[in-house]
Amino acid sequence: MNGAAPSRLPEGAKAQRVYLSLRDQITGGALASGDSLPGEQRLAESFGVSRVTVRRALDALAGTGLIDRRAGSGTVVRDRGGAEMPVAMNLATLMPQLVEMGHSTTARLLAFSYGTAPEFVARSMELEADADIQIAIRVRSADDTPFSHLTTYVPANIARNYSEDDLANHPLFTLLERSGVEIAHAHQSVTATLAGPEVAEALNVAVGTALLSLKRVVRDVDGKGVEYLSALYRPDMFRLEMPLTRVGTGAGRHWEPAIGKDGEASE
Amino acid sequence: MNGAAPSRLPEGAKAQRVYLSLRDQITGGALASGDSLPGEQRLAESFGVSRVTVRRALDALAGTGLIDRRAGSGTVVRDRGGAEMPVAMNLATLMPQLVEMGHSTTARLLAFSYGTAPEFVARSMELEADADIQIAIRVRSADDTPFSHLTTYVPANIARNYSEDDLANHPLFTLLERSGVEIAHAHQSVTATLAGPEVAEALNVAVGTALLSLKRVVRDVDGKGVEYLSALYRPDMFRLEMPLTRVGTGAGRHWEPAIGKDGEASE
DNA sequence: ACAAGTTGTATTATTTATAATACCAGATGC
DNA sequence: GCATCTGGTATTATAAATAATACAACTTGT
Secondary structure: OOOOOOOOOOOOOHHHHHHHHHHHHOOOOOOOOOOEEOHHHHHHHHHHOHHHHHHHHHHHHOOOEEEEOOOOEEEEEEEOOOOOOOOEEEOOOEEEEEEEOOEEEEEEEEEEEEEEEHHHHHHOOOOOOOOEEEEEEEEEEOOOOEEEEEEEEEEEHOOOOOOHHHHHHHHHHHHHOOOOOOEEEEEEEEEEEEEEEHHHHOOOOOOOOEEEEEEEEEEEEEEEEEEEEEEOOOOOOOOEEEEEEEEEEOOOOOEEEEOOOOOOOOO | OOOOOOOOOOOOOOHHHHHHHHHHHHHHOOOOOOOOOOHHHHHHHHHHOHHHHHHHHHHHHOOOOOOOEEEEOOEOOOOOOOOOOEEEEOOOOOEEEOOOOOOOOOEEEEEEEEEEOOHHHHHHHHOOOOOOEEEEEEEEOOOEEEEEEEEEEEEHHHHOOOOHHHHHHHOOOHHHHHOOOOOOEEEEEEEEEEOHHHHHHHHOOOOOEEEEEEEEEEEEEEOOOEEEEEEEEEEOEEEEEEEEEEEEEHHHHHHEOOOOOOOOOOO
């Protein structure tokens, strides 16, 4: 569909490409902790850029703590023991797992309105094209750091059963089941996308940051769509986890998710 | 791991970010065929850039045929009949689902070597730090369009049981089980990341494109790691899908993946 | 001590990307 | 017609990224 960037586009910041390449090599394991990097001059030559440009990339790597630089000695990959992701979610059960204790997540309501369903929502939920729905946009934070941007579409007749205030304080799941909806099954789809201006601001990241994108359609026992969720997650704050077990024998051998039994689902 | 781009880095080509963001909105369905885009002036304001910059991005979008622009009337998303996502994978069963018939996926081996395990691989697989492993990098394509970039780490003693040629022609799973490995369970983690130069070239996308990142550790019945997979997927070519059912009653009510029973797992 | 590497710093020039502005031409609704 | 959207074009100015160069300060090994 696209291929290389069309010719009219600027090449893109060279320093950023050097930065991304080195960062990938470090986080991807090609450069392990303690490894020495080639000298700045050599890096400049191998990337085909000037030393100043390499320097900017290294500055950025040092700023994020990935490398240590010592004048006269050289640049080495720093040993980063911890620095892991605070929030994870079990993709099978939709159960969030807060890896450290003391994490509390809070939701903030950014937008709340009623209107007609966008075409792609109506199609996914199998509603009439002009169906009335409620649209809510929320941002969820852990320890005052936002990690997810949630846009939910709920048919108006269901949404009338809870208030704007409920939405800011309870998972949508709770509200739906409290409203008498009998949730039966869901289908979710995971991809990646770039942060646009509004989302970037809400999640406190730069425009152009990679985000995890999850779309979920929830249906009731009659197969009617009761919720369409479009969620965007910061990859440095959030991960989807999924344990699997291989079961069966012979030709019937296949994978099955190892599921947790407890808890309450949330977005 | 990174979050907002470190402050010292150049912002990067703004035109390219506008281009990538709009492209994602179009291919991701947020902007459907026939939808009108906001005016160039409005786009410039919302992205925080000048109109010329927006213009360069729109030029690129028009160049790839994603939009139609008519002076006086406006810019609309072009109706591109097909060109949808050809490949999906069931996240629970690891079973790929080729949505259209006639799709054949082929693998190309980019790199193949033996060496000592990177620290993070050794830690994840619980190997000794200096364990010998095989590292292979493959690109998988559907209809000559690459959609996934796979880096696999396999302990050398297991990897010796199959050849470089096997690797290019068979899913790694098949080769492992053929080698007598008793695969028991796996753990996978899904995030998003940006395409670096090497991966971008291999996947035929622009540097800075959002990619889906999946890491999977496969263990045998003794709990020893037998495979570490780091996979990067083009979001416009590949999606992770997962159906869920809500089961149980009362307090024991929870989600469970609806799993397929057949087929062979692959990457 | 010395040479040869390294990073740190500074200066200058050049190129490129972006911004700000104005105006034209086509389309649309009143 | 007319006001007012829209994209198309051009000009100029400013800001930013990059390159080329030189040199200082520090480290290490001989």
